[in-house]
Amino acid sequence: MRSMNTAERRARLALRHRLCAPARTDDVLEIVRSVLVLHATDPATVHLSVAARSVHAVPAAMEKALYEDRTLLRMLAMRRTMFVAPTDLVPVLQASTANALAARQRATYARMIERGSDVTDGPALFVRAEEAAHEALLARGRATGAQLSADVPMLRTQVEMAPGKSYSRATNITTWVLVTLGCEGRIVRGRPNGSWTSSQYVWSPMETWLPGGIEALPAAEARADLVRRWLRVFGPAPAADLKWWTGWSAGDVKKALALLDVTEVDLGGATGLVLSDDLEPTPAPEPWAALLPALDPTPMGWQERGWFLGAHGPLLFDRNGNIGPSVWWDGRIVGGWAQRRDGEIVFRLLEDVGAGARAAVVREAARMAEWYGDVRAIPRFRTPLERELTA
Template sequence: MRSITAAERRARLALRHRLAPQARTGDVLDIARSMVVLHATDPATVFLSVAARSTGAVPAAVERALYDDRTLLRMLAMRRTMFVAPTELVPVLQASTANALAAKQRAVYARIIERGSDITDAASFFAEAEEAAHKALLARGEATGAQLGADVPLLRTQVDPAPGKSYSRPTNVTTWILVTLGCEGRIVRGRPNGSWISSQYRWSPVEAWLPGGIAEIPAAEARADLVRRWLRAFGPAPVTDIKWWTGWNAGDVKKALALLDVTEVDLGGGTGVVLSDDLEPAPAAEPWAALLPALDPTPMGWRERGWFLGGHGPALFDRNGNIGPSVWWDGRIVGGWAQRPDGEIAVRVLEDVGADAEAAIEREAARMADWYGDVRAVPRFRTPLERELTS
C-alpha cells in the first residue's frame, strides 16, 4: 500500500490550494475552482480567502466575478452551509445535495407553520407562496425580501415558531419561502445592499446567472463528480472526511466512491483514499506563510485536522467547530490573527517558528491590511484567540 506522509499532504495543500506564492493567481474563478467551493456563511470569508491566494486581485475583482461576469454563484449546499461556487459546478451541487436539502427545508417549515398558525394544509400554502414569490421576482428582475413581502401578501403570513414559549415571537414566512426557493435552484442571492462584508442580499431569478436554468443531472452521477473534485483538491483523506464535508450518509459516499477509480493509501496511522491517477509525489514548494480567514475552505476541508493543526484547536475554534482566522507556516497552523478596530492586523504565533517565518508572516499581515483598506469586519463566529487579539 502506498504511504503518504503528513509532510506530503502539506506539500499538496501548498500548491493545490494556491497558498504557496508560486501557486497564487489573480484569477478569482481559478481560485474558487482550486478549492471546489468557497465558504460563504460569513460574506467576508469569500473575499479574504481570495486575498490569501491572490497575486493582485482586489475586492472589486471578486464582486465582478460574482455580480457582473457571474462566473460565481452563491448557494446553500453541503451541510446546509452557504458556499460560493463556479457556475459550471452548480448543477452538480444542485443534484448531489441541494435538491434533498430543499425537500427537507420544505418539510421542516411546513411543520412549523401548521404548529404555529391556523393553516391546516401547510404544504399547499407553502407551494402557493413559493409560486407567488417567484412570479413577483420575475416581474421585478431583482428584489429584497422586504420588497417581495410588500408585493406578495402570503409572504406576510405570521407564524409563531415556538407556541407556548416565552421567548417565541411571531414572524412572517418570507425568509423561509425565499431560502427554500434558493435551495430548489430557482432564485439566487445577488448583490448585497452594502459593502463586501454585508449579508443583506437582493434576490434574482437563477436565469440571471444561468440563462437556461440549472441543468438536471442524475444524483448519483453528481455525487461522484463532486467527490472526484474534492479528492483532487483535498485528497488523500479518510472516507470519514468525505462523509463529513459532503454531509451525506455513509451509503451515498460509498456509492459515489464506487463510481470512481480510487486507491487506498496509508496515511500514517489510518487509511485514506486518493484518485488512482494522483499517486505521484507532490513537488516541493518553498516555505510559505498565509493568513487565512475565519471559515476558510482549507482548514474547513477535513474533519480530521491533526496533521496540520497540532494542539492549537482550543484557541482557534469556537464551541461549534468553526475555525477563526489562522496563521499558517509551510503547511501547518502556527497561530491566529485578527483585525483590530483601528484596522491593524494583530498576529499571535503560538509556537517557535523562527525569524524567517515571522518575517514572512508579517509581510502577509501587511498584505491583508491593504486588502481590507477602510473596511472593518468582525468574524461571524468568534473564537477565543480572535476575541483576545481585539480586546
C-alpha cells in the same frame, strides 16, 4: 499500500490550494476552483480567501466575477452551508445535494407553520407562497425580501417559534420561502446592499442569472462527480472526512466512491483515499506563510485536522466547529490573527517558528491590511483567540 505521509499532504495543500507564492494567481475563478468552493456563510470569507491566494487582486475583482462576469454563484449546498461555486459546478451541487436539501427544508418549515400558526395545511401554504414569490420576482427582475413580502401578503404569514412559551417570538415566512427557492435553484442571491462584508442580498430569478437555468443531472452521477473533484483538491483523505464534508449518508458516499477509480493509501495510522491517477509524489515548495480567514475552505475541508492543526484547536475554533482566522507556516497552523477596530492586523503565534517565519507572517499581515482598506469586518463566528486579539 502506498504511503502518503503528513509532509506530502502539506505539500499538496500548499500547491493545490494556491497558498505558497509560486501557486498564487490573480485569476479569481481559478482560485475558487483550487479549493473547489468558497465558504460564504460569512460574506467577508469569500473575499479574504481570495486575498490569501492572490498576488495583486483587489475586492473589485471578486465582485466582478460574482456580479458582472457571473462565473461564480452563491448557493446553499453541503451541510446546509452557503458556498460560492464556479457556475459550471452548480449543476453538480444542485443534483448531488441542494435538491434533497430543499425538500427537507420545505417539509421542516411546513411543520413549523402548522405548529406555530392557525394554518392547518402547512405544505400547501408553503408551496403557494413559493410560487407567488417566484412570480413576483420574475415581474420585478430583482428584489429584496422586504419588497417581495410587500408584493405577496402570504409571505407575511406569522409563525410562533415556540408556541405556548413566554419567550416565544413571531416571525414571518419570507426568509424561509426565499431560502428554499434559492436551494431549489429557482432564484439566486445577487449583489448585496452595502460593502463586500454585507449579507443583505438582492434576489434575482435564476433565469436572468444563468440563461436556461441549472442543467438537470442524475443525482448518483452528480455525487460521483463531486467526490472526484473533492479528492483531487483534498485527497488523500479518509472516507470519514468526505462523509463529513458532503453531509451525505454513508450509503451515498459508498455508492459515489464505487463509481470512481480510487486507491487506498497509508496516512500514517489511518487509511486514506486518493484518485488512482493521482499517486505521483508532490515536491515540497519553499516554506510559506498565509493568513486565512474565518471559515476558509482549506481548514474546513477535512474533519480530521490533526496533521495541520496540532493542539491549537481550542483557541481557534468556536463551540460549533467553526474555525476563526488562522496563521499558517509551511503547511500547518501556528497561530491566529484578527483585525482591530482601527484596521490594524494583529496576530499571535502559538509556537516558536523562528525569526524568518515571523517576518513572513508580518508581510502577509501587511497584505491583508491593504486588502481590507477602510472596511472593518468582525467574523460572524467569534473564536477565543480572535476575541482576545481584538479586546
